[in-house]
Amino acid sequence: MIVAQTQLPKDAAELVAFWAIASWFQETMTIFPCLIITGPAHEAMVLLRMLKNLCRGAGLVAEFRRADLKDLNFNYHTVLISAPNLDNRAAALLGNMTNRGFIIVDQRSYLLCGVSRAIYIGEDSSIKKIQHSIHINITRTAAEPPTSTEWLQDYISALPAHLEHYREKNVEQVRRSAFAPSGVASGTAAVAKALGCCIIGAPELQKKLVTHLKAWDQHDRSHQSGTIEALVVEAALALSRQGRKHAFTSEIADEANRLAELRGESPKLKPETVGRRLGKLGLRTRRLTLAGNGLTFDITTLDQIQKLTAMYVEEDLLPGNENLHSSQPTENKQVEEVM
Numbered sequence: 001m002i003v004a005q006t007q008l009p010k011d012a013a014e015l016v017a018f019w020a021i022a023s024w025f026q027e028t029m030t031i032f033p034c035l036i037i038t039g040p041a042h043e044a045m046v047l048l049r050m051l052k053n054l055c056r057g058a059g060l061v062a063e064f065r066r067a068d069l070k071d072l073n074f075n076y077h078t079v080l081i082s083a084p085n086l087d088n089r090a091a092a093l094l095g096n097m098t099n100r101g102f103i104i105v106d107q108r109s110y111l112l113c114g115v116s117r118a119i120y121i122g123e124d125s126s127i128k129k130i131q132h133s134i135h136i137n138i139t140r141t142a143a144e145p146p147t148s149t150e151w152l153q154d155y156i157s158a159l160p161a162h163l164e165h166y167r168e169k170n171v172e173q174v175r176r177s178a179f180a181p182s183g184v185a186s187g188t189a190a191v192a193k194a195l196g197c198c199i200i201g202a203p204e205l206q207k208k209l210v211t212h213l214k215a216w217d218q219h220d221r222s223h224q225s226g227t228i229e230a231l232v233v234e235a236a237l238a239l240s241r242q243g244r245k246h247a248f249t250s251e252i253a254d255e256a257n258r259l260a261e262l263r264g265e266s267p268k269l270k271p272e273t274v275g276r277r278l279g280k281l282g283l284r285t286r287r288l289t290l291a292g293n294g295l296t297f298d299i300t301t302l303d304q305i306q307k308l309t310a311m312y313v314e315e316d317l318l319p320g321n322e323n324l325h326s327s328q329p330t331e332n333k334q335v336e337e338v339m
Contacts, residue, residue, distance in 0.1 A: 001159065004152055005050050007043060012136050015212050016047070019134060022198040023055040023078045023116040024167040028175040031132045032098050033191045035118035039138030041084065044120040047138065048080045051118055053156055054163070055080070064090055064119065069104060069111055077115055084122035094119065095131030132191055134216065170200045181210045185310045188217045228267065230312040231256040232277045236305050237313070240297045248294035249275045249285055281308055 002013040019035045026032060037044050052058045057077030061068070064083040072079050083090070096102055097113040104111045119130075177197035181189050192213050196206045235255035239247040250271040260267050275285050275293060282304055285293040295301055 001054075001152065001155055002050065004149075006047055007138060008047070008136070011212055011215070014208065015134055015216070016051070016136060017054075018195045018199070018209050018212075019116075019118070020051060020054040021163070021166075022195045023058070024163055025171060025174045025198045026056070026077060026114065026116055028171065028197065029114075029194050030100050031190050031194050032100070032114055032116050033194050034094060034098050034116075034130055034133040036130060036133045036135045037118060037120045037138065038135065039123060040140050041082075041120070041123070043138045043140075045082065047136075048082065048118065048120060051078075051080055053160065055116065055118075056163070056167070064094070066090075066093065066104070069113060072115075079115055079117045081117060081119045083119055086119065086121045091121075091130050095129070095133070098130075098132035132187065132194075134191060134213075173200050174198050179206055181206075181213075184210065184214055184217050186307070187311075188213050227312070228256075228269065228273075229277055229281060231260055231267065231269070232274055233281065233305065233308045233312045234259055235274075236278070236283065236295060237309050240295075240302055240305055244297065246288050246294055246296045248288060248292050249278070250292060251294070252278070283308075 002008060002016055003010060006013065008016065016035065019033060022029070022033065037047060048060060052060055055078035058080055059072070059076040059078070061072065061079055061081045064081050064086060093104075094117065097104075097117075100114050102113065104113055174197050177200075179193060179196045179199075181192035181196060184192060192210050196209050199205045199209070232252065235252045235258075236247070238255055238259075239252060248271075253269045253271045253274040256269050256274060257267065260269075271292070278285055278295065283295060283301060285295055288294045288296070
């Protein structure tokens, strides 16, 4: 039905379908995956209107305003938002609201914000990072729009009742589901679990979901790999694997600039910039000696570097590739065990 009404390729349409089905089981979820849509406005509105017929208790909303959360959460199970001018602060708030149990304090009222949300954020595919989100990009095309047929309209009219029946029959099984995806980063695995638990009696569909999310995860990682954060993470990883106990921020900056030059780039990062980026990434620097600040490569820091590597660094850039220190001495036993 989604393919018949939109210009989405089949894999993207299938991800949308998984998300829509999951909107019927929100009370079973620990997180509420957010569907992010980019691309031409008209095609995005077609998709949002279609989701209104597919999702549980859905409402269409123009723009995202914190002041409207109380009314929206009271009236809708699923909120479908057109917000092409979404800013980073609103994106961060939406990301926080994907976690069950968190509340928002508004005029001495406490608002629980656990509902499914899909958001159109405009044509720019450089997505604002929203926690626990899936990104669907609609590609502009000159193809004729799909033609609505009689069978399709009948199918659209009947589908909500089928989904309601599916929900009533399977909600307890969804709640008890032991589905546990593997082979993806922790954030993506949480999204896969939330969506996959809602698929009952069809392990091949759960497998397909994980395959789609792996591909999306790799695409997102490829996009992230061109950022300053990715360079800083890669530099910290390279230095941590030299068997040393610490690295000054200036050394991490030098290594990041070296990696950039190998790829024909020249960001010329300063130690101060690198220090700030490390802090935002959860890698806290401290005074090492009178010579300056840096990272101590203890077990906690190494673990955080490894997690960031999974998020920011593409596989062909990992150690062992010529861009990193594959010729450096073997790490010490502690580092080998941690990594």
